[in-house]
Amino acid sequence: MVSDQIQSGVAVADFSASPKARIRSTGMDAVRLDGGFWAKHFERMRDVSLPMLRDLAADPECGHVYDNLRIAAGTKQGEFKGVEWSDEWAYKWIEAAAAIYRTDPSAELDRQMDELIDLIAAAQEPDGYLASQTTSRGRERFIDPNHHECYVMGHLMTAACIHHRATGKANLLDVARRTADHLCEQFKGMNPRMAHFPHNPSMIMGAVELYRTTGERQYLELAATVVDMRGRFNHIKQNFQGDLTQDRVPLREETRIVGHAVFYTYLYAGAADVYLENGDETLLAPLERLWRDLVNTKMYITGGCAAMDKGTSIRPVRKGLDHVHEAAGPAYWLPNAMAYNETCDQIGAFLWAWRMLAISGEARYADAMEREMYNGFLPGVSLDGRLWFYSNALRCHGAAHEERVHPVAQRFQIGFEGRRICCPTNALRTLTEIRGYLYGLTKEGLWLHFYAASEFDSGAWALRQRTDYPWDGAVRLEIRRAPEGEAALFARIPEWAEGASVRVNGMAFEGEATPGAYAAIRRVWKPGDQVELDLPMEARLVKAHPKVEEARGQAAVVRGPLVYCVESPDLPDGVKVENVCLKRGRTWTPRWRADLLDGVMVLEAETPVVRDGDWSDCLYKPLGAESFDTAIVRLIPYYAWANRGLSEMSVWMPLV
Ligand SMILES: [Zn+2]
Numbered sequence: 001m002v003s004d005q006i007q008s009g010v011a012v013a014d015f016s017a018s019p020k021a022r023i024r025s026t027g028m029d030a031v032r033l034d035g036g037f038w039a040k041h042f043e044r045m046r047d048v049s050l051p052m053l054r055d056l057a058a059d060p061e062c063g064h065v066y067d068n069l070r071i072a073a074g075t076k077q078g079e080f081k082g083v084e085w086s087d088e089w090a091y092k093w094i095e096a097a098a099a100i101y102r103t104d105p106s107a108e109l110d111r112q113m114d115e116l117i118d119l120i121a122a123a124q125e126p127d128g129y130l131a132s133q134t135t136s137r138g139r140e141r142f143i144d145p146n147h148h149e150c151y152v153m154g155h156l157m158t159a160a161c162i163h164h165r166a167t168g169k170a171n172l173l174d175v176a177r178r179t180a181d182h183l184c185e186q187f188k189g190m191n192p193r194m195a196h197f198p199h200n201p202s203m204i205m206g207a208v209e210l211y212r213t214t215g216e217r218q219y220l221e222l223a224a225t226v227v228d229m230r231g232r233f234n235h236i237k238q239n240f241q242g243d244l245t246q247d248r249v250p251l252r253e254e255t256r257i258v259g260h261a262v263f264y265t266y267l268y269a270g271a272a273d274v275y276l277e278n279g280d281e282t283l284l285a286p287l288e289r290l291w292r293d294l295v296n297t298k299m300y301i302t303g304g305c306a307a308m309d310k311g312t313s314i315r316p317v318r319k320g321l322d323h324v325h326e327a328a329g330p331a332y333w334l335p336n337a338m339a340y341n342e343t344c345d346q347i348g349a350f351l352w353a354w355r356m357l358a359i360s361g362e363a364r365y366a367d368a369m370e371r372e373m374y375n376g377f378l379p380g381v382s383l384d385g386r387l388w389f390y391s392n393a394l395r396c397h398g399a400a401h402e403e404r405v406h407p408v409a410q411r412f413q414i415g416f417e418g419r420r421i422c423c424p425t426n427a428l429r430t431l432t433e434i435r436g437y438l439y440g441l442t443k444e445g446l447w448l449h450f451y452a453a454s455e456f457d458s459g460a461w462a463l464r465q466r467t468d469y470p471w472d473g474a475v476r477l478e479i480r481r482a483p484e485g486e487a488a489l490f491a492r493i494p495e496w497a498e499g500a501s502v503r504v505n506g507m508a509f510e511g512e513a514t515p516g517a518y519a520a521i522r523r524v525w526k527p528g529d530q531v532e533l534d535l536p537m538e539a540r541l542v543k544a545h546p547k548v549e550e551a552r553g554q555a556a557v558v559r560g561p562l563v564y565c566v567e568s569p570d571l572p573d574g575v576k577v578e579n580v581c582l583k584r585g586r587t588w589t590p591r592w593r594a595d596l597l598d599g600v601m602v603l604e605a606e607t608p609v610v611r612d613g614d615w616s617d618c619l620y621k622p623l624g625a626e627s628f629d630t631a632i633v634r635l636i637p638y639y640a641w642a643n644r645g646l647s648e649m650s651v652w653m654p655l656v
Contacts, residue, residue, distance in 0.1 A: 009026070009027020009028070009029045009030050009165070009458060010027045010028045010029045010099075010102050010162070010165040010166050010436070011025040011026065011027050011028070011165065011436060012025065012028065012099075012162070012433045012436040012437065013025055013205070013209060013212075013273070013354070013355070014161075014165075014209070014212045014213070015276060015358050017212070018212075018276040018277055018358070019276075019277065019279050020275055020276045020277070020279050020359055021276055021358045021359065022358065022359060022360060022361040022442065023357065023358050023361050023440040023441070023442055023447055024358070024440060024441045024442065025358065025436065025440065025441075026436070026438075026439045026440060026441055026456070026458055027165075027436065027458060028099055028102055028103070028166075028433060028435050028436040029102050029103075030439070030456055030457060030458035031435040031436070031438055031439060031454050031455070031456055032103075032435075032454060032455045032457075033435055033452065033453065033454050034453045034454050034455055034464070034465075034466075035453050036452055036453030036454075036467065036468065036469070037452065037453075037468075037469065037470060037471070038434050038435070038452045038453075038454075039452075039453065040598070040599075041378070041381075041431050041434070042431060042432060042434065042435070044381075044383075044384075044385040045096065045100070045385060045428055045431045045432045046100050046104060046432065047385075048384065048385035048386060049381070049385040049386070049424070049428050050093070050096060050097060050100060050428065050432070052385070052386060053089075053093055053414065053424060053425060053428060054093060054097075054112060056413075056414055056415065057089050057090060057093060060081075062414075062415045063082070063086075063089060063414070063415065063421070064080075064081040064082050064086070065082070065086050065087070065089045065090050066090075066116070066119055067081070068080050068081065068082065068086050068087070068132040068133070068136060069087070069090065069119040069120060069122070069123040069132050070119060070122075070123075071132070071136040072123035072132035072135035072136040073119065073122035073123045075122060079136075080132065080133055080136040080137055082421070083148075083421060084133045084146065084147050084148040085133075085148040085151055085152055085200075085421070085422065086132065086133060086152075086421065087120075087130075087131060087132050087133070087152040087155075087156070088151065088152045088155040088202075088421075088422065088425070089421050089425050090116055090119075090120060091152070091155040091156050091158070091159040092155055092159065092425035092426060092428065092429045093116070093425055093428070093429075094113055094116060094117070094159045094162075094163055094172065095155075095158060095159040095162045095163070095429045095433075096425065096428045096429040096432045096433075097109055097112065097113050098113065098159070098162045098163040098165075098166035098167060099162060099166060099429065099432040099433045099436075100432050101113070101166050101167060102165075102166040102167075110167065113163065113167070113172075114169075114171065117163075117171050117172045117175070118171075120156070120172070120175055121171070121174075121175050123135060124175055124178060124179070127182055127185075128178035128179050128180075128181050128182030128183075129141060129149075129179070129182050130152075130153060130156060130175065130178075130179045130182075131147070131148075131149040131152055131153065133147060133148070133149075133152075134147060134149060142186070142193070142194065142197055144239065145196050145197050145198075145199040145239050145241070145245075146199075148200065149197065150183070150197050150198040150199075150200070150201070150202075150203045151198075151199075151200035151202050151203070153179050153183060153203055153206070154198070154200075154201070154202030154203030154204070154205065154206040154207075155202050155206065156172075156175070156176050156179055156206065157176045157179065157180055157203065157206030157207055157209060157210045158202070158205060158206045158209050159172065159176075160172040160173045160175065160176030160177075160210070160213075161173070161176075161206075161209040161210060161212070161213040162433075164213060165213070173213065173214075176206075176210060177210070177214065177216075180206075180207060180210050180216075180219050180222065181218075183203065183207070183222055184218050184219070184221075184222045187222055187225050187226065187229075190225055190228065190229055190232075192233050192236055194229075195229050195232070195233035195236055195247075196233070196236070196238075196239040196240055196241065196245070196247060197239070198226050199241060199244075199245040199247075199260075199263060200260075200262060200263055200266060201226060201230075201263065201266050201267045201270055202266050202270075203222075203223075203226060203270075204223045204226050204227060204266070204267065204269075204270025204271065204273065204274065205223075205266065205269055205270045205273055205351070207219045207220070207222045207223040207226075208220060208223045208270065208273035208274060208276075208277060209273075211223070211277065212277070220274070220277050220278060223270060223273065223274050224274045224278060224280070226270070227251060227267070227270065227271045227274050227283070230245075230246055230247055230250060230251050230267065231246070231247055231248060231249045231250035231251060231253070231254070232250055233247075234247060234248055234249075241322075242259075242313065242317065242322030242323075242324075243258040243259045243313035243315055243322040243324055244259045244260055244263070244313070244322060244323065244324045244325070244327065245259060245260065245263050246258060246259050246263060246264050246267055248313075248315065248317065248322065251267070251268075251271060251283070251286055252282050252283065252286050253286075254286060254289075254290060255289060255290075255293070256290070256293050256315070256331075257290055257293045257294045257297075257298050257328045258313050258314075258315060258322075258324070258327070258328060259313065259322075259324050259327050259328065260306075260324065260325065260326050260327050261305040261306035261326060261327060261328055261340075261342065261345035261348065261349075262326070262342065262344045262345055262348050262422075264290075264328065264348075265305060265345060265347075265348025265349045265351065265352050266348050266351070268287055268290060268291075268352050269348060269351040269352035269354075269355055271283050271286075271287060272287055272352060272355035272356055272359060273355055275287070275359065276355060276358065276359060284359070287356065288356075291352070291353075291356060291365075293331075294328070294349070295364075295368060297331035297332055297545075298328045298329065298331060298332075298334075299349075299368075300334055300339065300341065300394060301375075301394075301542065301544065301551075301556055301558075301563055301651065302341070302346075302371070302375040302376055302379070302392065302394060302563050302638060302651065303346050303349065303368070303371040303372040303375050303376030303377075304334075304339055304340075304341030304345070304346065304376065304392055304394070305328065305341065305345040305346060305348070305349050305376075306326055306327055306328055306329075306339075306340040306341050306342055306345045307327075307328060307329035307333055307334050307335060307339060307340060307341075308324065308325070308326070308327045308328065308329040308333075308340055309325065309326065309338065309340045309391075309404055310323075310324075310325045310326075311323075311324060311325075311327070311329070312324060313327070314329075314330040326340055326342055326345075327340070331547070332545060332547035332548050332549070333549075334544075334548050334550055334551070335550050336393065336394040336395035336550050336551075336650070336651065336652060337393055337394075337395040337396065337397060337401065337402075337408075338393070338404075339391065339392065339393045339394055339395075340391055341391055341392040341393070342390055342391060342392075342406075342422075342423060343377050343379075343380030343388070343389060343390060343392060343423035343426065343427055344422050344423050344426045346372045346376030346377040346380075346392070347372070347376075347377050347426050347427070347430050349368065349372055349376065350368075350369050350372040350373065350376065350377065350430070353365040353366075353368045353369045353372070354369060354437060357369065357440075357449070358440070361442075361518075363492050363493070363494075363495070363516050363517050363518055364495070364516060366449045366450070366492050367494060367495045367516065369437070369449070369450070370450060370494065370561045371561065373434070373450065373561075374470060374561045374562050374563075374637075374639060375561075375562065375563045375638055375639060376392075377426075377427055377430060377431075378431075378639040379392050379638060379639040379640075379641070379642075380392060380423055380427045381424075381427050381431070382411050382642070382643055383597060383598045383640060383643045384643075386413070387411035387412060387413055388411055388412060388413070388414060388420070388423055388424045388427070389407075389408075389411050389412075389423070389642070390406040390407075390412070390420040390423050391404075391406045391407075391408050393408040394565075394638075394650070394651040394652065395649065395650045395651065395652070396408055396409050396641075396642070396647065396648055396649040396650075397409070397648055398568065398646050398647055398648040399646055406420060409642070409646060409647075410642065410646060411642055434452075435452075435454065437449065437450065438450050438452055438454060438456075439456050440490075441458075441459070441461075442490075444487065444488050444490075444520075445483075445487045445488030445489055445490055445520075445522075446461045446463070446487075446488075446489055446490070447490040447492075447518065448465070448477075448489065448490065448491045448492060449492055450492070451465065451467050451469040451470075451475045451533075451535075452465065452467065452469065453465060453466055453467050453468070453469075457480075457481075460481065460482065460483035460484075460487075461481060461482060461483070462479075462480040462481035462482075463477055463478060463479050463480055463481075464477070464478045464480060465477050466478075469535075469560070470560045470561050470562055471560075471590075471592065471601045472537065473497075473534055473535030473536060473537040473560065474532070474533075474534055474535075475491075475532075475533040475534075475535070476530065476531070476532055476533075477489070477491075477530065477531040477532075477533070478528070478529070478530055479525050479526070479527060479528065479529040479530075479531075480527055481527060482525030482526065482527070482529075483525075485524060486522055486523060486524050487522070487523075487524075487525060488520045488521060488522040489520075489521045489525075489531060490518040490519070490520055490521075491513075491518060491519045491521060491531070491533055492517075492518050492519075493513050493514060493515050493516070493517060493518070493519055493535070494515065494516070494535065494560075494561065495515050495516040496515065496540065496558070496560070496561075497515045497535040497536060498515050498536065499536045500513050500515065500519075500533070500534065500535050500536065501513065501532075501533075501534045502519055502521065502531065502532070502533050502534075503531070503532040504521060504523065504529070504530070504531055504532075505529055505530055506530070506532075509521060535560065537559060537560050537590070538559070539557055539558070539559040539564070539587075539588035539590065539603050540557070540558050540559070541555040541556070541557060541582060541584065541655075542555060542556050542557075542558050543555050543556075543655075544652075550652070551652050553654055553655055554582075554652040554653055554654050554655060555582050555652070555653060555655050556651050556652050556653070557582070557588060557603060557635055557653075559588070559590065559601070559603060562637045562638070562639070563637070563638045563651060564603055564635040564636065564637055564638060564651075565635060565636065565637075565638045565641055565649050565650060565651045566580050566633065566635055566649065566650055566653060567636055567641045567642075567644075567647050567648070567649045568647045568648040568649070569644045569645075569647055570602075570633070570634040570635070570636060571631075571633065571634075572631050572632065572633075575609055575631050575633070576648065577648040577649065577650050578648075578650075579609045579610055579611060580607060580609060580631075580633055580650075580653050581607060581608040581609065581610055581628075581653060581654045581655070581656040582607060582608075582653045582654070582655050582656070583607060583608050583655070583656060584655070586605050586606070586607055587605060588603040588604065588605045588635070589603065589604050589605065590602070590603055591603075591604055596636075597636060597637075597640040597643055597644075598640070600636055600637055600640055601637070602634050602635060602636055603634070603635040604632060604633070604634050604635075605632070605633060606630050606631070606632050606633075607630060607631065607632075607633045608628055608629075608630055608656050609628065609629055609630060609631045609633075610626050610627075610628055610654070610656065611626060611627050611628075611629070612625055612626035612627075613625060613626075628656070638651060
């Protein structure tokens with residue numbers, strides 16, 4: 001008998017009682033990272049980014065986050081400083097701190113969380129409303145969606161659930177419930193006046209998680225209401241922002257990804273959460289359709305989700321076009337140097353894909369999540385954990401790069417003057433919670449979504465996973481405890497892993513090990529059983545759809561789940577990024593470099609180099625003046641670029 005008992009523990013999102021969850025989440029507390037790639041990033045968040053982001057939030061000259069709450073509470077005189085969404089810095093910091101606290105409990109961290117929660121609670125108004133940007137200014141509530149009231153309150157709800165699960169305390173949960181009760185009141189009866197306010201719809205995921213935590217049905221109904229209101233009130237022009245906020249067309253009728261990429265990823269992740277809980281089947285087909293539109297026409301090879309900084313939506317409307325920013329562009333329009341790709345966008349896509357994976361059990365969603373983990377949001381943090389990217393371009397021209405609002409060529413330090421406060425804490429919370437995404441559970445067995453050196457121990461299952469993934473494709477599993485009777489281990493074979501092999505106790509696995517699917521290894525397990533999974537890790541050249549003009553005639557080099565790039569510090573003298581070409585059939589040799597970029601597997605090859613003279617005073621030249629030779633070129637994982645000063649970089653390289 002396989003136990004029905006599924007323990008979710010400290011889940012990032014708790015699907016343990018979700019009627020439509022095919023795969024349940026496992027608790028972060030069920031997984032111990034055991035050295036390796038993700039442990040290193042977790043430890044950097046814990047040891048460097050978490051304390052730094054707290055100090056900067058508390059610093060009145062930098063974040064001013066604590067002071068904004070104090071001013072709203074009336075315990076300090078002064079003016080609110082920073083962006084309208086200042087409060088979310090506090091909430092995502094607490095979420096990350098709670099995730100770390102569960103693994104590394106310390107009285108000091110608990111005290112720091114409580115100190116901040118006291119400030120948050122004091123800034124809450126008697127009716128539950130909580131947004132220091134409004135309260136501190138004595139400003140009227142809900143007059144402009146760009147005041148981001150719903151956005152910050154959404155993150156409060158999510159953080160409160162994680163904090164409660166990790167610490168057992170209810171101090172933040174009580175605050176969040178009062179806020180959620182207030183929002184339920186505001187949105188009651190689908191109040192048209194509120195239709196356009198959750199433009200960043202973090203409150204959908206937040207309210208669903210609060211429902212999962214408290215069992216209060218009205219929070220789920222609040223989330224469903226926000227989903228249902230999208231596109232339904234497009235006749236109310238006040239505060240209407242059209243395609244920017246996915247508000248022109250109701251979600252159930254939408255056929256294409258449009259608008260702000262944090263908004264659309266959070267909206268669809270939230271709608272998937274609603275489906276997981278209330279089983280509203282009318283949501284599922286649109287979510288699947290929109291996901292396909294994203295990954296088939298609008299996603300970068302790195303997982304980037306927003307091609308456009310500022311522009312217009314492609315959908316014609318009666319009076320012109322909708323202005324959009326930080327948004328998905330038209331299909332196949334994926335500029336490299338001017339890519340927007342906010343780190344939060346890729347996190348949003350990761351959150352959406354995780355919910356689709358839970359619903360469907362289909363490995364393609366896990367493949368997309370892995371793309372985001374390694375290439376989408378990991379590049380958003382410097383290797384020392386102190387600097388950040390908001391935009392993630394695929395081509396950088398170094399000192400000559402034309403910068404827009406957010407730097408592309410060099411990472412920045414967070415602060416209220418730069419407006420870019422969302423990504424650092426979003427990366428912080430996601431990287432500290434990564435162990436909550438590695439495994440999944442069903443009645444049939446244990447699912448291995450992502451490979452990482454770790455120990456899993458929860459309910460009927462305990463196992464040890466040894467691997468040096470993503471540098472090496474060998475994964476070794478040792479069963480320590482398993483359910484009685486037949487049960488399955490579902491091991492994901494990544495979409496690129498053609499030729500993957502599985503052995504059980506030294507014998508070849510006779511079932512399917514198909515790329516882009518889970519290999520279901522069913523047997524009666526006993527302690528000491530061994531599974532050997534070997535994923536082929538040869539470097540591969542990848543091309544883009546022919547309609548992606550910016551990648552036309554070019555290829556990118558990938559190895560395992562990692563996208564590689566060429567960066568100027570790795571090039572021989574006299575060779576520039578623009579000179580480096582790729583040729584079919586060349587072998588890119590992996591070489592471990594412990595001394596480089598905190599330890600990376602580089603790829604090296606003798607590859608063609610094109611030289612075509614001076615371009616300083618012309619835009620076009622006759623073909624034929626160029627010459628070719630070769631050079632030994634080193635590529636690095638894309639996530640590790642921009643850690644050695646100002647540089648040039650490219651993911652795509654011309655094929656010759
Ligand atoms: Zn962001």
